[in-house]
Amino acid sequence: MKNAFSDDLVNRRKFLFDSGRLVVMLSSFSLLAGACTSNDAGENRLADLVIEQGKIVLDLNESRYRALNTIGSGLKIEITRQAKPLIVTRVSETRIAAFSSQCTHAGYEVLLPEQGILACSSGHGGAFDLEGRVVNGPARSNLPSYETQLIDNRVHIAYSFR
Ligand code: FES
DSSP: OOOHHHHHHHHHHHHHHHHHHHHHHHHHHHHHHHHHHHHHIIIIIITTSEEETTEEEEETTSGGGGGGGSTTOEEEEOOOSSSOOEEEEEOSSSOEEEEEOBOTTTOOBBOOOBTTBEEBTTSSOOEEOTTSOEEESSOOSOOOEEOEEEETTEEEEOOOOO
16 A cells, blocks of 8 residues: 655655756756857857967958958958957058947947948948048047058958957
């Protein structure tokens, strides 16, 4: 004959054991998910980029950067998941500029150049030139820029990784 008390005890033990396993499984999954996220950030962004001596290097012979061979053109380069992308523009035969795409007025993203002007996506009217300097308010400050060098059709950008 079955004992209701001992059955209840067995069920409780089984429930606690299963709950414990579930907690362990969920913790393991979240640790794994966290590792993937941080790994992805590195692989999808930084591993994609060539870094030499702490600088981002874009080889303009590569098809993904070829737009920068045309004066007046620009590209957006994603550096991390968190930050808005970097804008890189071809200013002249010898000059490439690199600056933040985050508008200095209210933080909206700045669009790629059209006829030498980069409009802010906010619709507030802000606009910048190919060097990221304000040409139309309400933005009052230039876009934060990074030093660049163009050597043998490769752009070296002194981006500050934090
Ligand atoms: S956020 Fe760019 S002009 Fe307002």
